[in-house]
Amino acid sequence: MFRIGPWTIPAPVVLAPMAGVTDRPFRILARRLGAGLAASEMITSDTRLWNSRKTRQRMNHDGEPEPRVVQLAGADPEALAEAARRNVDLGAQIIDINMGCPAKKVCNSLCGSALLQDEPLVARILAAVVTAVQGAVPVTLKTRTGWNRDRRNGVRIAQIAEESGIAAIAVHGRTRADFYEGEAEYDTIRDIKAAVGIPVLANGDIDSADKARRVMAHTGADGAMIGRAAHGAPWIFREVNGFLTTGALPPPLSRSEQRDIVLLHLESIYAFHGEDSGLRIARKHLGWYSGLLDDAQDARARFMAAGSTSAQFACAAERLDEWVCRAVFPPDETRIPPGNLQVQGNAG
Ligand SMILES: Cc1cc2nc3c(=O)[nH]c(=O)nc-3n(C[C@H](O)[C@H](O)[C@H](O)COP(=O)(O)O)c2cc1C
Numbered sequence: 101m102f103r104i105g106p107w108t109i110p111a112p113v114v115l116a117p118m119a120g121v122t123d124r125p126f127r128i129l130a131r132r133l134g135a136g137l138a139a140s141e142m143i144t145s146d147t148r149l150w151n152s153r154k155t156r157q158r159m160n161h162d163g164e165p166e167p168r169v170v171q172l173a174g175a176d177p178e179a180l181a182e183a184a185r186r187n188v189d190l191g192a193q194i195i196d197i198n199m200g201c202p203a204k205k206v207c208n209s210l211c212g213s214a215l216l217q218d219e220p221l222v223a224r225i226l227a228a229v230v231t232a233v234q235g236a237v238p239v240t241l242k243t244r245t246g247w248n249r250d251r252r253n254g255v256r257i258a259q260i261a262e263e264s265g266i267a268a269i270a271v272h273g274r275t276r277a278d279f280y281e282g283e284a285e286y287d288t289i290r291d292i293k294a295a296v297g298i299p300v301l302a303n304g305d306i307d308s309a310d311k312a313r314r315v316m317a318h319t320g321a322d323g324a325m326i327g328r329a330a331h332g333a334p335w336i337f338r339e340v341n342g343f344l345t346t347g348a349l350p351p352p353l354s355r356s357e358q359r360d361i362v363l364l365h366l367e368s369i370y371a372f373h374g375e376d377s378g379l380r381i382a383r384k385h386l387g388w389y390s391g392l393l394d395d396a397q398d399a400r401a402r403f404m405a406a407g408s409t410s411a412q413f414a415c416a417a418e419r420l421d422e423w424v425c426r427a428v429f430p431p432d433e434t435r436i437p438p439g440n441l442q443v444q445g446n447a448g
Contacts, residue, residue, distance in 0.1 A: 104194055111344075113326060114135050114136045115127065117196065123372065124163075125372050129334045133361070139169035168193045168194070188233050193237055196240045200213055200270075213247070216243065240269065245275050254291075258300070262296045273286050286315055289321060290320060302319045303327070316344075335353055355423060379409050399419045
């Protein structure tokens with residue numbers, strides 16, 4: 101457990117913000133399955149763009165467990181401060197600033213991880229946002245280990261964050277220049293943890309309970325953040341947090357429990373996004389979930405081809421039901437030897 105301002109975070113491993121993935125249905129699911137926190141997809145600080153349906157959906161927190169975390173992306177201190185104030189009015193209970201995203205769309209306008217090049221600007225942004233919501237909600241920072249391998253200024257950025265009143269920091273163990281290539285490195289995260297007193301969360305390539313334990317032991321981090329390993333496996337938080345808090349892996353979920361989670365997830369996507377977007381967004385998640393199935397390629401093709409949410413749901417339910425049944429009656433055991441068939445036939 102660690103604290104972010106007034107909030108005690110109930111479990112050390114949290115869901116990483118992921119644009120296009122961590123919508124409200126996925127955040128609620130991850131929290132139910134044990135994630136300590138789940139931040140929104142990033143929201144631009146440019147309020148002129150807030151009229152789009154996409155951004156309105158990103159700011160919708162109905163039914164989300166506390167504390168509700170909203171991530172903001174931008175480069176202008178005043179715009180970010182105003183965006184933070186307005187999101188607090190809309191229900192945000194923690195504001196997270198994105199200085200980790202390497203996407204071109206974000207970096208071209210100098211925000212996301214591009215900001216790591218300009219430390220004085222980082223200081224101005226963080227101070228402006230903290231001041232804007234001071235007394236109301238804590239502000240956190242999501243960052244990388246630096247701009248590139250020659251300028252790994254993650255420690256300096258973390259110190260600036262602490263001096264600016266940031267309440268916790270999550271660090272992806274890659275530089276901006278690394279994008280997602282190579283392996284995450286955790287030495288810089290360890291150096292960051294040693295340099296600041298605020299909670300530090302380690303992020304990057306954590307995909308199991310054992311990896312989370314090893315990364316936290318190596319870095320001394322207070323918690324960890326998982327992104328891609330939760331794709332098609334939101335139950336990873338149950339496993340990892342169960343292991344970290346009790347020292348033992350919880351018993352694995354049965355296939356029928358996993359099926360119920362997937363179907364519930366689909367229903368919540370359809371209810372939240374509606375028919376057209378719901379169908380499209382569910383395709384992405386079903387693509388990941390299909391990895392559970394023995395005939396993944398064929399199942400994936402059928403999920404992608406379904407032309408309505410009801411057809412897609414029926415197809416997913418049928419495939420998952422078959423998969424559950426196969427666990428109860430594995431094909432080899434269900435095959436009845438011909439002699440027994442005869443007996444059964446006679447008896448009938
Ligand atoms: C599809 C996708 C979208 C992402 N969107 C965001 C985002 O909106 N904000 C952010 O701070 N990081 C974003 N990230 C980065 C993740 O939060 C995380 O730092 C990164 O994936 C490394 O963690 P992992 O190895 O556990 O996936 C995104 C990553 C992915 C794969």
